[in-house]
Amino acid sequence: MPVYQDGTLRLYGVVGGDSYWEAAFSASDVVEALAEHGRDNDLTVHINSPGGVVSDGVAIYNALIAHKGKVRVEIDALALSSASLIAMAGDEIVMRTGALMMIHDPSGTTSGPAAEHEKTRNLLDKIAGQMAGIYADRSGKPVEDVRAAMRDELWLTETEAVAQGYATAAEAAQITAWAAFDYRVYAKAPRALTALAAEKGWKISAPLAAHVASLEKPAAPAASSDNKEPTMSDKNPAAGATAAVNVEEIRASAGAEAIAAYKARRGAVLALDEAKGRETLAETLLETELSVEQIKAALAAAPAAGNGLDIQAYENARAAGAGLSAQPPATGGDHGWGKVVARINKSI
Numbered sequence: 001m002p003v004y005q006d007g008t009l010r011l012y013g014v015v016g017g018d019s020y021w022e023a024a025f026s027a028s029d030v031v032e033a034l035a036e037h038g039r040d041n042d043l044t045v046h047i048n049s050p051g052g053v054v055s056d057g058v059a060i061y062n063a064l065i066a067h068k069g070k071v072r073v074e075i076d077a078l079a080l081s082s083a084s085l086i087a088m089a090g091d092e093i094v095m096r097t098g099a100l101m102m103i104h105d106p107s108g109t110t111s112g113p114a115a116e117h118e119k120t121r122n123l124l125d126k127i128a129g130q131m132a133g134i135y136a137d138r139s140g141k142p143v144e145d146v147r148a149a150m151r152d153e154l155w156l157t158e159t160e161a162v163a164q165g166y167a168t169a170a171e172a173a174q175i176t177a178w179a180a181f182d183y184r185v186y187a188k189a190p191r192a193l194t195a196l197a198a199e200k201g202w203k204i205s206a207p208l209a210a211h212v213a214s215l216e217k218p219a220a221p222a223a224s225s226d227n228k229e230p231t232m233s234d235k236n237p238a239a240g241a242t243a244a245v246n247v248e249e250i251r252a253s254a255g256a257e258a259i260a261a262y263k264a265r266r267g268a269v270l271a272l273d274e275a276k277g278r279e280t281l282a283e284t285l286l287e288t289e290l291s292v293e294q295i296k297a298a299l300a301a302a303p304a305a306g307n308g309l310d311i312q313a314y315e316n317a318r319a320a321g322a323g324l325s326a327q328p329p330a331t332g333g334d335h336g337w338g339k340v341v342a343r344i345n346k347s348i
Contacts, residue, residue, distance in 0.1 A: 004033035009045040015052030015060070015082045024052065027059035034063060042069040045090065051081025054106050054127060058082075061134065064089035075099040075158075075167070080186070084166070085131060088138045093167040095158035101166055102186070103135055103146075104153040139165030153186065268292050274299035 001012055003025050011030070013023035037043055045064065051057075064071050064086070073090030080102040087093055087101070095101065106127045110120040132146040139146065141164070161167035266286055269275060275282040278299050285295045 003029040004036055007037065007044075009033055009037075009043065011045060011060075011083070011086065012048045012076075015049055015086070016056040027056045027063065030060045031063050034067060038069075039066075040068045043067060043071050045071060045073045045086075046076050047073060047079045047083055047087055048075075048077040049080065049083035049086075050078055051083050051102075054082050054085075054131075056082070057085045058130070060086045061089045074171070075101060075161075085134060088134050088166070090168075092169065093138075093161075095161050095167045095170045097158060097170065099158050101156045101161045102154065103131075103150050103166075104186070105150045106131070135166070141165065265292065269295050272296050272299065 001010065001023070003009060003011065009030065011025055013025055016024055016026060034043075043064075070091050071089060072092045072094065073087050074094045074096065075087060076096055076099065078100055079087045080100070081104060084101050084103050106124050108120055108124055110117045128147065128150060129143075132143050132150060135141075135146045135150075136143045156164065156166060158167070158170040162170050269282055269286055269292055270279070272282075272292075272295075274296050282295070282299060285298055288295075290298065
Protein backbone atom coordinates (compact mmCIF):
# COMPACT_ATOMS: atom_id res chain seq x y z
CA MET A 1 0.00 0.00 0.00
CA PRO A 2 1.22 3.58 -0.59
CA VAL A 3 3.11 5.04 2.36
CA TYR A 4 1.72 8.57 1.89
CA GLN A 5 -2.07 8.87 1.87
CA ASP A 6 -4.26 11.91 2.41
CA GLY A 7 -1.49 13.90 4.04
CA THR A 8 -0.52 11.15 6.51
CA LEU A 9 2.13 8.44 6.69
CA ARG A 10 0.81 4.88 6.92
CA LEU A 11 3.59 2.52 7.86
CA TYR A 12 1.76 -0.76 7.40
CA GLY A 13 3.77 -3.93 6.83
CA VAL A 14 7.35 -4.99 7.40
CA VAL A 15 10.13 -2.44 7.93
CA GLY A 16 12.56 -2.75 5.02
CA GLY A 17 11.13 -2.41 1.54
CA ASP A 18 14.00 -4.33 -0.06
CA SER A 19 13.27 -7.43 2.01
CA TYR A 20 11.53 -10.56 0.78
CA TRP A 21 8.15 -9.58 2.27
CA GLU A 22 5.55 -8.46 -0.26
CA ALA A 23 3.93 -5.85 2.04
CA ALA A 24 6.78 -3.67 3.25
CA PHE A 25 7.99 -0.08 3.39
CA SER A 26 11.51 1.31 3.27
CA ALA A 27 13.39 4.31 4.60
CA SER A 28 13.48 5.66 1.05
CA ASP A 29 9.68 5.46 0.86
CA VAL A 30 9.37 7.51 4.03
CA VAL A 31 11.94 10.12 3.03
CA GLU A 32 10.18 10.67 -0.30
CA ALA A 33 6.83 10.98 1.49
CA LEU A 34 8.23 13.54 3.93
CA ALA A 35 9.56 15.60 1.05
CA GLU A 36 6.12 15.56 -0.56
CA HIS A 37 4.43 16.47 2.72
CA GLY A 38 6.74 19.42 3.46
CA ARG A 39 9.21 19.45 6.32
CA ASP A 40 7.53 22.33 8.20
CA ASN A 41 4.03 20.81 8.22
CA ASP A 42 2.64 18.84 11.15
CA LEU A 43 2.41 15.12 10.42
CA THR A 44 0.44 12.11 11.65
CA VAL A 45 2.10 8.70 11.32
CA HIS A 46 0.00 5.54 11.58
CA ILE A 47 1.90 2.33 12.45
CA ASN A 48 0.79 -1.29 12.14
CA SER A 49 4.01 -3.23 11.71
CA PRO A 50 5.61 -6.43 13.04
CA GLY A 51 9.10 -4.94 12.65
CA GLY A 52 11.83 -5.74 10.15
CA VAL A 53 15.31 -4.54 9.20
CA VAL A 54 17.01 -2.47 11.88
CA SER A 55 18.91 -0.15 9.52
CA ASP A 56 15.68 0.97 7.86
CA GLY A 57 14.06 1.44 11.26
CA VAL A 58 16.88 3.67 12.48
CA ALA A 59 16.86 5.68 9.24
CA ILE A 60 13.09 6.25 9.46
CA TYR A 61 13.38 7.23 13.13
CA ASN A 62 16.04 9.83 12.30
CA ALA A 63 14.05 11.16 9.32
CA LEU A 64 11.03 11.74 11.59
CA ILE A 65 13.18 13.30 14.30
CA ALA A 66 14.56 15.75 11.72
CA HIS A 67 11.06 16.72 10.54
CA LYS A 68 10.39 20.34 11.51
CA GLY A 69 6.64 20.00 12.01
CA LYS A 70 5.01 18.26 14.96
CA VAL A 71 4.95 14.46 14.59
CA ARG A 72 2.03 12.52 16.07
CA VAL A 73 2.47 8.75 16.00
CA GLU A 74 -0.61 6.54 16.30
CA ILE A 75 -0.13 2.81 16.91
CA ASP A 76 -3.14 1.41 15.08
CA ALA A 77 -2.47 -2.19 16.13
CA LEU A 78 1.21 -3.20 16.37
CA ALA A 79 4.56 -1.49 16.77
CA LEU A 80 6.94 -4.40 17.24
CA SER A 81 10.70 -4.63 17.08
CA SER A 82 12.15 -1.97 14.75
CA ALA A 83 8.66 -0.50 14.28
CA SER A 84 8.63 0.40 17.99
CA LEU A 85 11.92 2.19 17.42
CA ILE A 86 10.28 4.28 14.69
CA ALA A 87 7.42 5.12 17.07
CA MET A 88 9.84 6.73 19.51
CA ALA A 89 10.26 9.66 17.06
CA GLY A 90 6.79 11.00 17.80
CA ASP A 91 6.22 14.17 19.76
CA GLU A 92 3.05 12.33 20.71
CA ILE A 93 2.78 8.53 20.74
CA VAL A 94 -0.81 7.33 20.97
CA MET A 95 -1.71 3.67 21.50
CA ARG A 96 -5.12 2.52 20.25
CA THR A 97 -7.22 0.31 22.50
CA GLY A 98 -5.86 -3.24 22.23
CA ALA A 99 -2.64 -2.14 20.48
CA LEU A 100 0.71 -3.73 21.34
CA MET A 101 4.31 -2.55 21.44
CA MET A 102 7.42 -4.73 21.71
CA ILE A 103 11.13 -4.04 22.20
CA HIS A 104 13.92 -6.61 22.00
CA ASP A 105 17.54 -7.18 21.03
CA PRO A 106 18.67 -7.16 17.39
CA SER A 107 19.69 -10.49 15.88
CA GLY A 108 21.94 -11.72 13.11
CA THR A 109 23.89 -14.73 11.84
CA THR A 110 27.51 -15.38 10.95
CA SER A 111 29.41 -18.21 9.28
CA GLY A 112 33.07 -18.88 9.84
CA PRO A 113 35.51 -19.24 12.72
CA ALA A 114 34.95 -17.98 16.25
CA ALA A 115 36.55 -14.62 15.45
CA GLU A 116 33.85 -13.89 12.87
CA HIS A 117 31.09 -14.73 15.34
CA GLU A 118 32.73 -12.44 17.88
CA LYS A 119 32.70 -9.58 15.36
CA THR A 120 28.98 -10.09 14.83
CA ARG A 121 28.39 -10.19 18.58
CA ASN A 122 30.26 -6.91 19.04
CA LEU A 123 28.29 -5.29 16.21
CA LEU A 124 24.95 -6.48 17.63
CA ASP A 125 25.93 -5.20 21.08
CA LYS A 126 26.67 -1.78 19.59
CA ILE A 127 23.38 -1.71 17.69
CA ALA A 128 21.49 -2.78 20.81
CA GLY A 129 23.21 -0.05 22.83
CA GLN A 130 22.18 2.59 20.29
CA MET A 131 18.61 1.35 20.32
CA ALA A 132 18.52 1.30 24.11
CA GLY A 133 19.63 4.92 24.15
CA ILE A 134 16.65 5.87 21.98
CA TYR A 135 14.20 3.95 24.16
CA ALA A 136 15.76 5.42 27.30
CA ASP A 137 15.50 8.99 26.00
CA ARG A 138 11.79 8.51 25.40
CA SER A 139 10.89 6.57 28.55
CA GLY A 140 13.20 8.31 31.00
CA LYS A 141 14.48 4.93 32.18
CA PRO A 142 18.18 4.15 32.75
CA VAL A 143 19.83 2.62 29.70
CA GLU A 144 20.79 -0.44 31.77
CA ASP A 145 17.14 -1.09 32.62
CA VAL A 146 16.13 -0.75 28.99
CA ARG A 147 18.86 -3.17 27.91
CA ALA A 148 17.59 -5.71 30.42
CA ALA A 149 14.04 -5.33 29.06
CA MET A 150 15.29 -5.72 25.49
CA ARG A 151 17.15 -8.94 26.34
CA ASP A 152 13.98 -10.30 27.94
CA GLU A 153 11.79 -9.22 24.97
CA LEU A 154 9.29 -6.77 26.47
CA TRP A 155 5.66 -6.73 25.25
CA LEU A 156 3.43 -3.84 26.30
CA THR A 157 -0.31 -3.23 26.13
CA GLU A 158 -1.54 0.30 25.51
CA THR A 159 -1.79 1.13 29.22
CA GLU A 160 1.56 -0.49 30.03
CA ALA A 161 3.31 1.43 27.25
CA VAL A 162 1.99 4.69 28.68
CA ALA A 163 2.84 3.72 32.26
CA GLN A 164 6.41 2.85 31.31
CA GLY A 165 6.94 5.99 29.25
CA TYR A 166 7.09 4.43 25.78
CA ALA A 167 3.83 6.13 24.77
CA THR A 168 2.20 9.39 25.78
CA ALA A 169 -1.47 8.39 25.63
CA ALA A 170 -3.90 5.51 25.17
CA GLU A 171 -6.80 6.40 22.92
CA ALA A 172 -10.20 4.72 23.19
CA ALA A 173 -10.40 3.78 19.52
CA GLN A 174 -10.61 0.08 18.70
CA ILE A 175 -8.10 -1.43 16.30
CA THR A 176 -9.54 -2.70 13.02
CA ALA A 177 -6.95 -5.22 11.81
CA TRP A 178 -3.71 -6.97 12.72
CA ALA A 179 -0.81 -6.98 10.29
CA ALA A 180 -0.48 -10.36 8.54
CA PHE A 181 2.81 -11.79 9.78
CA ASP A 182 4.23 -15.00 11.26
CA TYR A 183 4.49 -13.82 14.86
CA ARG A 184 5.91 -17.22 15.84
CA VAL A 185 9.39 -15.94 14.97
CA TYR A 186 9.32 -13.93 18.23
CA ALA A 187 10.29 -15.87 21.34
CA LYS A 188 7.66 -14.29 23.62
CA ALA A 189 4.93 -13.26 21.20
CA PRO A 190 1.48 -13.14 22.85
CA ARG A 191 -0.27 -16.45 22.44
CA ALA A 192 -3.26 -15.06 20.60
CA LEU A 193 -0.99 -13.63 17.88
CA THR A 194 0.85 -16.93 17.37
CA ALA A 195 -2.49 -18.74 17.27
CA LEU A 196 -3.89 -16.24 14.78
CA ALA A 197 -0.83 -16.61 12.54
CA ALA A 198 -1.23 -20.39 12.59
CA GLU A 199 -4.98 -20.20 11.97
CA LYS A 200 -4.65 -17.76 9.07
CA GLY A 201 -1.63 -19.45 7.55
CA TRP A 202 0.43 -16.27 7.78
CA LYS A 203 4.01 -17.18 6.90
CA ILE A 204 7.17 -15.24 6.15
CA SER A 205 8.49 -17.95 3.86
CA ALA A 206 8.30 -21.72 3.56
CA PRO A 207 11.51 -22.42 5.56
CA LEU A 208 10.07 -20.50 8.50
CA ALA A 209 6.75 -22.36 8.58
CA ALA A 210 8.09 -24.93 11.03
CA HIS A 211 9.54 -22.39 13.45
CA VAL A 212 6.41 -22.91 15.54
CA ALA A 213 8.15 -26.00 16.95
CA SER A 214 10.19 -23.73 19.19
CA LEU A 215 7.03 -22.58 20.96
CA GLU A 216 6.23 -24.96 23.78
CA LYS A 217 3.07 -23.17 24.92
CA PRO A 218 0.12 -25.60 24.92
CA ALA A 219 -3.35 -24.06 24.90
CA ALA A 220 -6.41 -23.81 22.70
CA PRO A 221 -6.15 -21.98 19.36
CA ALA A 222 -8.11 -18.77 18.82
CA ALA A 223 -11.36 -19.24 16.91
CA SER A 224 -12.28 -17.24 13.86
CA SER A 225 -15.02 -17.21 11.24
CA ASP A 226 -12.99 -15.22 8.75
CA ASN A 227 -12.11 -17.39 5.74
CA LYS A 228 -10.77 -14.56 3.57
CA GLU A 229 -7.08 -14.60 2.70
CA PRO A 230 -5.60 -11.79 4.85
CA THR A 231 -3.43 -8.97 3.60
CA MET A 232 -1.31 -6.38 5.39
CA SER A 233 -3.72 -3.62 4.47
CA ASP A 234 -6.96 -5.51 5.24
CA LYS A 235 -8.93 -3.13 7.43
CA ASN A 236 -12.22 -5.00 7.51
CA PRO A 237 -11.67 -8.51 8.93
CA ALA A 238 -14.67 -10.59 9.88
CA ALA A 239 -16.02 -9.89 13.34
CA GLY A 240 -14.88 -13.30 14.57
CA ALA A 241 -11.25 -12.62 13.65
CA THR A 242 -11.24 -9.27 15.42
CA ALA A 243 -12.88 -10.69 18.51
CA ALA A 244 -10.37 -13.54 18.61
CA VAL A 245 -7.49 -11.18 19.28
CA ASN A 246 -8.30 -8.96 22.21
CA VAL A 247 -6.20 -8.15 25.23
CA GLU A 248 -7.60 -11.00 27.32
CA GLU A 249 -6.94 -13.61 24.66
CA ILE A 250 -3.45 -12.24 24.11
CA ARG A 251 -2.77 -13.24 27.70
CA ALA A 252 -4.57 -16.58 27.57
CA SER A 253 -4.64 -18.38 24.19
CA ALA A 254 -2.05 -20.33 22.22
CA GLY A 255 -1.57 -22.27 18.97
CA ALA A 256 -1.40 -25.84 20.32
CA GLU A 257 -2.82 -27.43 17.17
CA ALA A 258 -0.02 -26.09 14.99
CA ILE A 259 2.58 -27.30 17.48
CA ALA A 260 1.04 -30.77 17.69
CA ALA A 261 0.83 -31.05 13.89
CA TYR A 262 4.49 -30.14 13.50
CA LYS A 263 5.59 -32.65 16.14
CA ALA A 264 3.60 -35.42 14.48
CA ARG A 265 5.06 -34.58 11.07
CA ARG A 266 8.60 -34.45 12.46
CA GLY A 267 8.20 -37.83 14.13
CA ALA A 268 6.91 -39.39 10.91
CA VAL A 269 9.82 -38.04 8.85
CA LEU A 270 12.57 -38.99 11.30
CA ALA A 271 11.14 -42.52 11.52
CA LEU A 272 11.63 -43.06 7.78
CA ASP A 273 14.32 -45.52 6.73
CA GLU A 274 15.38 -42.93 4.14
CA ALA A 275 16.21 -40.49 6.98
CA LYS A 276 18.92 -42.75 8.39
CA GLY A 277 22.29 -41.17 7.69
CA ARG A 278 20.53 -38.10 6.30
CA GLU A 279 19.28 -36.57 9.54
CA THR A 280 20.57 -33.06 8.76
CA LEU A 281 18.77 -33.04 5.42
CA ALA A 282 15.64 -34.46 7.03
CA GLU A 283 15.57 -31.67 9.62
CA THR A 284 16.04 -29.08 6.87
CA LEU A 285 13.27 -30.52 4.69
CA LEU A 286 10.95 -30.44 7.69
CA GLU A 287 11.18 -26.66 7.49
CA THR A 288 9.43 -26.63 4.12
CA GLU A 289 5.85 -27.26 3.01
CA LEU A 290 6.72 -30.62 1.44
CA SER A 291 4.54 -33.57 2.42
CA VAL A 292 6.00 -36.56 4.26
CA GLU A 293 5.90 -38.56 1.01
CA GLN A 294 7.72 -35.80 -0.87
CA ILE A 295 10.35 -35.58 1.86
CA LYS A 296 10.75 -39.36 1.69
CA ALA A 297 11.37 -39.13 -2.06
CA ALA A 298 13.88 -36.31 -1.61
CA LEU A 299 15.76 -38.24 1.06
CA ALA A 300 15.88 -41.34 -1.12
CA ALA A 301 17.41 -39.31 -3.95
CA ALA A 302 19.96 -37.59 -1.71
CA PRO A 303 23.41 -38.82 -0.66
CA ALA A 304 23.78 -39.97 2.93
CA ALA A 305 26.20 -37.18 3.83
CA GLY A 306 25.54 -33.48 3.30
CA ASN A 307 22.39 -31.89 2.04
CA GLY A 308 23.48 -29.44 -0.64
CA LEU A 309 21.37 -26.64 0.89
CA ASP A 310 22.44 -23.14 1.79
CA ILE A 311 21.80 -23.27 5.53
CA GLN A 312 23.33 -19.81 6.00
CA ALA A 313 20.74 -18.31 3.62
CA TYR A 314 17.96 -19.90 5.67
CA GLU A 315 19.45 -18.63 8.93
CA ASN A 316 19.73 -15.13 7.51
CA ALA A 317 16.06 -15.25 6.52
CA ARG A 318 15.07 -16.53 9.96
CA ALA A 319 17.07 -13.82 11.72
CA ALA A 320 15.56 -11.08 9.58
CA GLY A 321 12.13 -12.49 10.25
CA ALA A 322 12.87 -12.24 13.97
CA GLY A 323 12.56 -8.53 13.47
CA LEU A 324 15.93 -6.84 13.80
CA SER A 325 18.69 -8.37 11.73
CA ALA A 326 21.40 -5.96 10.73
CA GLN A 327 20.92 -6.82 7.05
CA PRO A 328 17.94 -8.13 5.04
CA PRO A 329 18.19 -11.67 3.65
CA ALA A 330 19.33 -12.25 0.12
CA THR A 331 16.52 -12.41 -2.41
CA GLY A 332 18.29 -13.91 -5.40
CA GLY A 333 18.79 -17.58 -6.19
CA ASP A 334 17.06 -20.66 -4.86
CA HIS A 335 19.79 -21.45 -2.26
CA GLY A 336 19.93 -25.09 -3.29
CA TRP A 337 16.20 -25.83 -3.17
CA GLY A 338 16.13 -26.35 -6.93
CA LYS A 339 18.26 -29.45 -6.49
CA VAL A 340 15.83 -30.88 -3.99
CA VAL A 341 12.82 -30.17 -6.22
CA ALA A 342 14.58 -31.80 -9.16
CA ARG A 343 15.25 -34.90 -7.09
CA ILE A 344 11.65 -35.05 -5.95
CA ASN A 345 10.30 -34.69 -9.49
CA LYS A 346 12.63 -37.43 -10.65
CA SER A 347 11.69 -39.81 -7.87
CA ILE A 348 7.89 -39.50 -7.72
